[in-house]
Amino acid sequence: MFTSHKFERQNLEVRISNAVDNDQDMQFFMLKLQIVLSVSCALMIFMIIYYLAELRGHLQITIGDCVLIITLCIAVSSEVWHLSAEIGDMFEEIGIFNQSVTLMTPYILKDIENAKLLKVSNGEIVFNNVTFNYYHNNNLFENKSITIASKQKVGLVGFSGSGKTTFVNLIIRLHDISKGEILIDGQNIKEVTQDSLRENISVIPQESILFHRTVLENIRYGKKDATLEEVIAAAKIAHIHEFITNYLPEGYNSLCGERGNNLSGGQRQRIIIARAILKNAPILILDEATSSLDSKTEELIDDSLRYLMQNKTVTVIAHRLSTLLNMDRILVFEEGNIVGDGTHEVLLKENKLYKKLWESQVKGLIAVGSKST
Numbered sequence: 348m349f350t351s352h353k354f355e356r357q358n359l360e361v362r363i364s365n366a367v368d369n370d371q372d373m374q375f376f377m378l379k380l381q382i383v384l385s386v387s388c389a390l391m392i393f394m395i396i397y398y399l400a401e402l403r404g405h406l407q408i409t410i411g412d413c414v415l416i417i418t419l420c421i422a423v424s425s426e427v428w429h430l431s432a433e434i435g436d437m438f439e440e441i442g443i444f445n446q447s448v449t450l451m452t453p454y455i456l457k458d459i460e461n462a463k464l465l466k467v468s469n470g471e472i473v474f475n476n477v478t479f480n481y482y483h484n485n486n487l488f489e490n491k492s493i494t495i496a497s498k499q500k501v502g503l504v505g506f507s508g509s510g511k512t513t514f515v516n517l518i519i520r521l522h523d524i525s526k527g528e529i530l531i532d533g534q535n536i537k538e539v540t541q542d543s544l545r546e547n548i549s550v551i552p553q554e555s556i557l558f559h560r561t562v563l564e565n566i567r568y569g570k571k572d573a574t575l576e577e578v579i580a581a582a583k584i585a586h587i588h589e590f591i592t593n594y595l596p597e598g599y600n601s602l603c604g605e606r607g608n609n610l611s612g613g614q615r616q617r618i619i620i621a622r623a624i625l626k627n628a629p630i631l632i633l634d635e636a637t638s639s640l641d642s643k644t645e646e647l648i649d650d651s652l653r654y655l656m657q658n659k660t661v662t663v664i665a666h667r668l669s670t671l672l673n674m675d676r677i678l679v680f681e682e683g684n685i686v687g688d689g690t691h692e693v694l695l696k697e698n699k700l701y702k703k704l705w706e707s708q709v710k711g712l713i714a715v716g717s718k719s720t
Contacts, residue, residue: 377431377434381428381431384428385428388424388427388428389424392420392421392424395416395417395420399412399413399416399417456521456523456541458540458541459537459538462538462540463534463538463539463540463543464539464543465536465539465544466532466534467531467547467629467630469497469532470497470498470531470532470629470630470659471494471495471497471530471531471532471660472495472518472529472531472630472660473492473494473495473529473530473531473533474488474492474493474517474529475529475530476490476491476526477490477492477524477526477529478490478491478524478526478527479513479517479522479524479525480525481522485683486683487510487513487683487684488510488514488517488524488683488684488685490526491684491685492527493678493685493688495662496660497660498659499660499661499675499676500656500661500673500675500676501661501662501663501674501675501676501677501678502662502663502664502665502670502671502674502676503515503663503665503678503680504665504666504668504671504678504679504680504701504704505679505700505704509680509681509682509683510680510682510683511664511680513683514662514678514680515550515632515662517529518531518548518630518632518662519545519548519632520536520537520544523537531544531547546628547628547629548628548630548631548632549569549626549627549630549631549632549655550631550634551620551623551631551632551633551634551652552619552634552635552636553634553635553636555607555612555615555616555618555619556606556619557603557607557615557618557619558603559602559603559606560602560603561597561601561603562598562599562601562603562618563575563578563599563600565603565607565618565622566578566618566621566622566625567625568622569581569621569622569623569624569625569626570625570626570627573625575599577625579599581622581625582618582621584621584624584651585617585618585620585621585624586647586648586650586651587614587618587620587621590617603615612644613644613647613648616636616648617648620652620655623655624651624654624655628659629659629660630659630660630661631655631656631659632661632662632663632664633652633661633663633664633665634664635664636648636652636663649670667708668691668701668705668708669708671691676688676689677689677691677694677701679694679698679700679701681700686698687700687701
């Protein structure tokens with residue numbers, strides 16, 4: 348399809364050649380090591396035999412003692428030689444073991460002792476002098492302070508890798524910050540249980556996450572004790588009820604398939620929205636929730652999201668700036684810093700990066716429109 352077989356062949360040959368060279372270097376090193384050890388052991392045995400001969404000449408030890416000591420020396424030198432032959436394999440296995448431990452050890456943040464339950468009444472989010480970096484690399488946020496007011500709708504924009512997703516991940520506490528504090532209604536999220544924190548936050552990601560369970564179980568995942576009537580009500584608001592009852596063979600008892608593969612992207616996304624509606628958390632995070640959808644499906648989902656965002660503190664990550672025009676505020680991210688904060692109109696006048704993003708998208712739409720006409 349990409350006609351890259353020659354490139355991949357050359358790439359494979361280079362990798363094989365490097366692997367062979369590394370193996371030859373290791374074998375040569377092991378050979379030198381074994382020669383050095385063999386010579387050292389031989390010299391040691393020769394010196395011991397010479398010393399034993401001196402002692403025997405003065406009748407200080409018996410012949411049996413000499414035989415025993417020489418036998419022990421030969422046995423020890425033999426084991427040392429065999430150990431040297433295993434050093435290469437030992438280092439290789441240590442590397443494999445370290446990789447296995449790294450792979451099997453999950454990144455887990457632990458609650459502090461006597462952590463409290465988070466109680467959210469308003470949903471105000473405050474970043475107070477926050478500094479954060481990944482694995483002690485360059486800081487993404489440095490002494491950053493920002494407040495998202497209760498029930499405020501805030502859009503997050505910027506190029507890929509600018510820090511938008513990291514910003515919302517810090518709110519959910521998927522990572523701990525290096526300095527400062529993040530407060531929700533005046534409560535430090537480090538001092539509350541992670542379960543209570545996430546019970547108060549709904550996240551609708553770009554990639555819908557469904558389990559190989561029934562539609563009912565997937566929607567009810569937002570509220571485990573929800574009744575069937577509550578699930579149906581949430582599905583109706585999410586514009587997915589009619590599809591479930593009319594097109595799925597077993598209705599709400601139909602399996603979604605592994606990762607929801609029995610459903611289309613729009614159908615999966617509406618089930619995720621129904622789950623969030625059922626959960627009804629006071630804080631809502633949308634991460635490219637309507638990207639890669641056709642216009643009709645996007646219109647249905649937008650209608651569901653408008654209902655879902657009512658009376659909630661909302662942060663919305665979006666690449667299409669047109670979806671953020673009705674936000675109360677828009678934060679502009681660049682290389683881990685917030686370089687703009689304001690409404691669409693204000694940023695268009697005062698922020699060069701936002702203006703550049705907006706104009707590039709507007710020009711793209713104009714170009715598409717002119718071609719279609």
